[in-house]
Amino acid sequence: MFNINQLLERMRVIRNSDIGLRVAVQTALKKISSFDVPVEAIQIKSGKVFLKNIPTAARSDIFIKKSRILEEIKNIIGSEKIKEIA
16 A cells, blocks of 8 residues: 555656656646647757747747746646746
8 A cells, every 4th residue: 555655756756757747838838828739749958848840829829828827837836847938
């Protein structure tokens, strides 16, 4: 049987992994901008989110709502690992 601390530690590791961060970004983008960006189109390097191969209209809407999206990402992951959307 798992101890609750072990379970929480596993969740923290998953949440802070690369795929976990990308899924958190995807969730925030979908919630705030209503565009469904595939996880494969999201790259994270040095605290910056790079969006690849998305429509111009989606990209424009994301940049208009950038501050709200960054705040939502912070709420999801619980830290400020993501500082910019490029």
